[in-house]
Amino acid sequence: xxxxxxxxxxxxxxxxxxxxxxxxxxxxxxxxxxxxxxxxxxxxxxxxxxxxxxxxxxxxxxxxxxxxxxxxxxxxxxxxxxxxxxxxxxxxxxxxxxxxxxxxxxxxxxxxxxxxxxxxxxxxxxxxxxxxxxxxxxxxxxxxxxxxxxxxxxxxxxxxxxxxxxxxxxxxxxxxxx
Amino acid sequence: xxxxxxxxxxxxxxxxxxxxxxxxxxxxxxxxxxxxxxxxxxxxxxxxxxxxxxxxxxxxxxxxxxxxxxxxxxxxxxxxxxxxxxxxxxxxxxxxxxxxxxxxxxxxxxxxxxxxxxxxxxxxxxxxxxxxxxxxxxxxxxxxxxxxxxxxxxxxxxxxxxxxxxxxxxxxxxxxxx
Numbered sequence: 001x002x003x004x005x006x007x008x009x010x011x012x013x014x015x016x017x018x019x020x021x022x023x024x025x026x027x028x029x030x031x032x033x034x035x036x037x038x039x040x041x042x043x044x045x046x047x048x049x050x051x052x053x054x055x056x057x058x059x060x061x062x063x064x065x066x067x068x069x070x071x072x073x074x075x076x077x078x079x080x081x082x083x084x085x086x087x088x089x090x091x092x093x094x095x096x097x098x099x100x101x102x103x104x105x106x107x108x109x110x111x112x113x114x115x116x117x118x119x120x121x122x123x124x125x126x127x128x129x130x131x132x133x134x135x136x137x138x139x140x141x142x143x144x145x146x147x148x149x150x151x152x153x154x155x156x157x158x159x160x161x162x163x164x165x166x167x168x169x170x171x172x173x174x175x176x177x178x
Numbered sequence: 179x180x181x182x183x184x185x186x187x188x189x190x191x192x193x194x195x196x197x198x199x200x201x202x203x204x205x206x207x208x209x210x211x212x213x214x215x216x217x218x219x220x221x222x223x224x225x226x227x228x229x230x231x232x233x234x235x236x237x238x239x240x241x242x243x244x245x246x247x248x249x250x251x252x253x254x255x256x257x258x259x260x261x262x263x264x265x266x267x268x269x270x271x272x273x274x275x276x277x278x279x280x281x282x283x284x285x286x287x288x289x290x291x292x293x294x295x296x297x298x299x300x301x302x303x304x305x306x307x308x309x310x311x312x313x314x315x316x317x318x319x320x321x322x323x324x325x326x327x328x329x330x331x332x333x334x335x336x337x338x339x340x341x342x343x344x345x346x347x348x349x350x351x352x353x354x355x356x
């Protein structure tokens with residue numbers, strides 16, 4: 001194996017927050033992709049793998065485009081930004097904490113932008129050996145409205161990509177939620 | 179990890195023959211996908227992985243459709259079939275032999291049919307944890323004429339799929355070759 005054995009395999013995981021009300025932190029499909037990676041790829045030989053978590057937050061200016069109108073003071077915006085950042089860090093803390101428990105080496109990034117584009121950009125910058133992304137496994141009709149980060153990454157990321165679909169029995173009431 | 183540690187991760191690899199004249203046995207992208215799997219996924223913890231090689235041969239009747247006309251006796255056809263089978267077994271022997279050298283557990287199948295459909299069918303039957311396929315990484319113009327097994331499998335196979343693109347510096351003179 002050409003002396004590659006000593007270099008850990010660096011696996012980037014794109015993770016996001018749940019959109020379900022009252023369901024805190026990581027989305028179902030992010031957690032599914034993470035648990036799959038631990039069970040199937042990193043089953044016991046922990047020292048040979050390093051997980052790189054990437055959480056991309058949609059910036060306030062992009063998410064506000066979705067609203068009809070908004071009234072807020074500069075202080076309100078600053079408070080929203082701080083709250084957003086705290087939520088993002090909290091999300092990453094969950095994954096980093098799990099890795100610490102089972103002694104898998106990891107790093108974590110919080111970025112802002114369009115998730116699919118930032119993930120591909122970070123792949124080009126960080127050069128992971130491969131990228132794992134979760135997917136809701138939506139049908140074509142549902143996809144029209146929500147787009148899929150996983151499909152974009154599978155097509156455009158400059159490294160191999162493995163997409164882990166959410167299990168059917170884990171789909172919430174509205175499958176577009178996650 | 180819920181006691182899954184003792185169960186090996188079963189990785190199916192779709193492999194095919196090279197189309198390059200004078201280039202015997204496995205295609206460049208099949209060998210690339212295989213070597214990638216050994217280096218990145220199975221770096222030293224061999225007992226936790228099992229490789230399932232699947233080689234699908236296009237049957238004589240399908241490949242003959244590509245010819246304008248043919249004249250051959252029944253004996254000629256039987257000889258062609260036997261030669262095909264021998265070539266297929268020889269291809270699988272290469273991968274199985276490499277696994278024996280490095281003591282990775284494996285199985286190998288030789289099947290007939292449309293490769294993309296048979297691979298998806300075998301995934302449904304055998305339930306690997308994931309599927310690895312090589313790809314020539316062709317542009318949209320080149321793909322029109324040759325189709326891509328990897329894209330079909332990524333879309334239709336009932337398990338996670340990881341596509342390993344052939345390295346640019348390994349592309350033969352005609353990139354449609356492999």
